[in-house]
Amino acid sequence: MxxxxxxxxxxxxxxxxxxxxxxxxxxxxxxxxxxxxxxxxxxxxxxxxxxxxxxxKKDFSIVVFVENSATNDEVKTIEKKIKNMDNIDSCVYENKEQVAEAWKKSSDTFKVIIESWDKNENPLADTFSIKVKNIENIKETAEQIKKIEKVSLVRYGEGIIExxxxxxxxxxxxxxxxxxxxxxxxxxxxxxxxxxxxxxxxxxxxxxxxxxxxxxxxxxxxxxxxxxxxxxxxxxxxxxxxxxxxxxxxxxxxxxxxxxxxxxxxxxxxxxxxxxxxxxxxxxxxxxxxxxxxxxxxx
Amino acid sequence: MELIRIKDLEKKYKTGVTAIYDFDLKVKKGDFIFVIGASGSGKSTLIRMLYREEKPTKGSIIIGGVDVAKLRNRKVYKLRRKLGIVFQDFKLLPKLTVYENVAFALEILGLPRDEIRKKSMNALNLVGLKNKAKNYPDQLSGGEQQRVAIARAIVNDPKLLLCDEPTGNLDPETSWEIMQVLEEINKLGTTIIMATHDKEMVNRMKKRVILIDAGRLKQDYAKGTYTHEIV
Structure with a gap:
């Protein structure tokens, strides 16, 4: 009180x-x-x-090109291996026809060029677009992916991103x-x-x-x-x-x-x-x- | 009944000045004592030790059974609640009204409001300032301000009232009025110790007088008049 x-x-x-x-x-x-x-x-x-x-950071992605000789099964294996890695947020597969379509849509110039190709002549590669969880480790992740069989090229904006x-x-x-x-x-x-x-x-x-x-x-x-x-x-x-x-x-x-x-x-x-x-x-x-x-x- | 017993008291300041030494004194309950002496004789130091603003370097001051000299800083408030102090410069809070200044001393005790009101008005009544309760200190004369300070000092019914030159700033007539108020309070049973310069007033009051000279108790006159020349 x-x-x-x-x-x-x-x-x-x-x-x-x-x-x-x-x-x-x-x-x-x-x-x-x-x-x-x-x-x-x-x-x-x-x-x-x-x-x-x-x-x-979210916008950065790794692009993985698959060798042209890869079979469907091998592509699936690659996808599986990538998805099993720690730092992977999402992994989207596009075959070369889809890539060509996307490019056609992105610019008229590409459209003209791509439409001039034969159907079987598509020089593009099947790709995976990958978003990582942690951008700081993007380099290590890219190196890991490079080691997978039938992967020809891995690009992630080296240099700029660092x-x-x-x-x-x-x-x-x-x-x-x-x-x-x-x-x-x-x-x-x-x-x-x-x-x-x-x-x-x-x-x-x-x-x-x-x-x-x-x-x-x-x-x-x-x-x-x-x-x-x-x-x-x-x-x-x-x-x-x-x-x-x-x-x-x-x-x-x-x-x-x-x-x-x-x-x-x-x-x-x-x-x-x-x-x-x-x-x-x-x-x-x-x-x-x-x-x-x-x-x-x-x- | 003994209220205060001072034994073998000594106060040495850090500067090396010894303000009080070899000091013994007994004060009975209900006494009215004047402490006189020249400026710098040590009378203020004595008063300040009694309310434990200064700590003695040696000896003891026993007030109501408690050795004030040994009191720790944090516990000083317990002593202050049992005594009243009046100063030369009144020490009123200018932003509080007369009533608030007096009630202040009770509010910190956590008393109920009605009790605070009753006691404060009683104290103001005793010093004759009931009708100025709502004024601010700067609206009052010096004598009135000192009476407010006295009311604040006695509002908690202390056994002991210490006054450090309470009339030092006042003219003789007003001083005499203040003395009447103090006399009244003393008659109600409160012991009063008052340091002063005012020789004439001391002689007129005919109370016990203690003369301090250069830090020592020089004379203890039982009744009234003293003849020593003081500066």
Missing amino acids: KLFRLLGRSIRDAFKSVFRNFSLSLASISSVTITLLIVAISMVLSYNIENISTLI QLLSVLEVIEKFLIGMVIALILVTIFLVSNTIKITIFSRRKEIEIMRLVGASNSNIRMPFVIEGLFLGFLGSVVPILATIYGYSALYNFVHLDNISPFLQLAAPTPFIYIISLILLLIGTIVGMFGSAGSVRKYLKI
């Missing part, structure tokens, strides 16, 4: 103090807001780049590093602002001590106030993420330029980011003020 009364009073005092020290509260809230906005933007950015790189992968990796690492750095900056900025706010209230803390407030008596309203300020500070960034990103997603269509340039779907992504922002705001607020008050307590 007593504990609830104390908690209730701490909450009431925290609210009162937010309004009575309004300019200081506003300073804390806006520093939380600004840094969290930047964090939100960088999270959105890195998630989208991640998304684009996944789309690009370069692209390393570029994407660098970008991803950079963005993750940036998000972490920004979160650290947020923690630093917010706890510093709170430190200044509390510095201006050290007299209050001193008086609390003199009239017999225990350390937890003193700390509690400040911690609740920190939580409250952090919460208020994260409201704008959260709204900006939810509405801003949804609007961006609806109005910007980069996939006209390239099929890979797609914005990631807003849900549940924006809600996850909102939750992260809320947690950063409140936790940093709480611990920032708890840590700053500690300096003025005699422990």
Whole structure:
């Protein structure tokens, strides 16, 4: 009962103090807001780049050409062997007639050329188009397939794919590093602002001590106030993420330029980011003020 | 009945200054004691040790059976809840009303609201400021602010009230009013120890007077007047 009364009073005092020290509260809230906005933007950015790189990776495939001398049974054996490998996501077989049809459809030039062939003269090969599960191991998988009998050629975009992968990796690492750095900056900025706010209230803390407030008596309203300020500070960034990103997603269509340039779907992504922002705001607020008050307590 | 017993007390600051040494004192329940002495004689240090803002380097201060000198920082609040303190600069919170300033000392104890209300209004009534409960400290005169501080100090019915030059910022007439309030509180049974400079007032009150000179207890006058020249 007593504990609830104390908690209730701490909450009431925290609210009162937010309004009575309004300019200081506003300073804390806006520093939380600004840094969290930047964090939100960088999270959105890195998630989208991640998304684009996944789309690009998904598009890579291994093309396997089968020797012309292979019989139907041998083709089936090859297919079986490929499908038994670890890294295989899908494996589609097309015989040379199907390949020719596909090529005809893809361009008029090819159409004219292919139609000039005799029926039995098709120089194309039977092929397997293979998607792998893990793009990093595409090289090993390709080598394995090469060893299968009656496989003449294996192509997977050698050279380009390695370069692209390393570029994407660098970008991803950079963005993750940036998000972490920004979160650290947020923690630093917010706890510093709170430190200044509390510095201006050290007299209050001193008086609390003199009239017999225990350390937890003193700390509690400040911690609740920190939580409250952090919460208020994260409201704008959260709204900006939810509405801003949804609007961006609806109005910007980069996939006209390239099929890979797609914005990631807003849900549940924006809600996850909102939750992260809320947690950063409140936790940093709480611990920032708890840590700053500690300096003025005699422990 | 003995409320305070100070034995062999010594306080040496880290700077090497010895503020108090060889100090022994007994205080009975219900006493009203003036502690006088020149600036820097150690009277403030003594008061500050009594509410354990300073920790003695030697000796013991036993208040109501507890050795305050051995109290750990984290436990100091237990002592503070049993005594009231009044300062020269009032130490009121400017953003709280008079009532809130007084009630503050009870709220941290987790008392029920009705009880807080009753006790706070009683304390304000005792110092004659019931009608200013809703004002803020800066709307009051110095004497009134000090009376609020006294109300806050006594709201929890402490056995002991410590005053560190409570009239130092006030004119003689207002000081005298404050003394009347303190006298009233003393009559209700609270022991009062007050450090002061005000020689005239001390002589007028005719209470026990302790003279500290250069960190030592120099004189202990049972009743009232003292003749020593102090600066």
